[in-house]
């Protein structure tokens with residue numbers, strides 16, 4: 001938490017006043033600035049020339065209309081966003097989210113987090129994020145295509161290989177990226193593969209990009225457990241969500257000897273004490289785009305489907321929340337600690353409330369934040385950009401090897417930075433400080449821009 005006496009407090013207050021009602025953005029800024037006072041004490045020059053104020057103000061925020069026609073011939077209107085938050089280290093980079101909850105504050109929180117996450121990868125990437133308040137659930141493939149085309153009809157003027165490179169996020173997977181890349185190509189008459197990542201292999205995508213966030217999370221987690229002499233083998237895990245991040249986290253955990261017993265979607269969760277059958281989850285979610293309740297229907301009475309409780313009531317030793325922000329509350333944290341949790345890594349962006357994080361830290365649970373744990377997705381997007389620029393295609397194994405090295409480096413950087421600043425084992429401070437230093441130095445070297 002922020003020390004009231006330090007010089008960051010007035011900056012934080014000013015940010016709250018200038019960004020009224022953007023509660024997720026406030027939460028993210030509070031968390032990052034809350035870690036910075038030891039760095040500013042050692043390096044007061046990082047606060048010179050209003051560097052922190054500039055860091056918390058996006059370079060550019062674009063809000064636009066997305067008109068499109070549904071299958072009944074009705075005109076629908078959604079709102080689109082792209083926030084180009086900081087390009088000191090490279091072109092802005094961050095995903096697009098299609099979900100009815102999307103608003104400017106959520107996109108700003110995600111874009112702000114992305115700056116530090118991208119810095120932690122050590123790659124030349126700035127931070128940004130975008131999306132729309134469009135709900136893809138229940139929409140036909142044709143409707144999704146028309147929506148993506150209309151979205152890109154505006155977005156294409158603001159992005160580019162050297163400016164801003166979007167990717168997927170909640171509600172945006174390979175299919176949607178394909179529709180958007182198709183529309184970009186049509187509008188610009190350029191086969192500019194470096195303009196978007198998460199493409200399929202036919203259009204310059206990278207092997208392992210689909211798996212990268214989930215696999216990367218597990219590589220990080222494994223290394224974190226090892227710092228206390230634990231291993232993954234034999235652990236009992238819960239992974240919330242059943243989308244891209246959750247599916248490939250579960251798949252990798254299972255391959256390393258973990259029993260994953262529960263996962264969820266926004267309607268409810270399943271508990272399979274025999275261990276989740278990940279191929280069945282993939283079939284239900286990726287092929288049939290159906291609800292997780294289907295899993296219980298197909299498996300019969302050995303599986304419980306629960307719609308009126310929290311998934312975190314189920315006892316486990318490790319947890320990787322991988323659905324959405326603030327999905328895990330203080331009550332959930334208390335229950336998890338009581339039930340014997342030893343470690344939690346955030347697969348999603350900011351899935352734990354600040355109160356929940358505090359409870360984990362007080363209880364001595366190993367805890368790592370999303371900006372470190374889920375950085376494998378953007379890191380592999382950077383590998384996709386490298387392959388596009390050199391017109392190469394690496395094998396799955398080469399790409400996954402690169403990913404695992406990057407995740408181990410991110411882990412070690414966070415761990416060592418926390419030690420260096422006298423907060424051993426505090427991955428939140430380690431990630432925020434290490435990411436901040438890299439961005440601050442890049443910003444300083446560019447002058448006041």
Ligand code: NDP
Pocket residue numbers: 168169170171172213241242243244245246264265266267322323324325327347348349374375377378
């Ligand atoms: P997907 O759209 O593939 O899956 C999201 C999952 O979370 C779905 O199971 C969805 O259920 C569930 N979910 C979404 N909103 C809610 C909600 N309000 N309450 C409960 N469950 C919800 O998204 P991703 O897997 O790509 O993203 C998950 C998280 O990981 C997000 O925080 C994202 O920002 C983060 N992330 C993703 C990366 C990537 O490479 N994809 C990279 C880094 C971070 P339902 O189908 O019912 O909506």
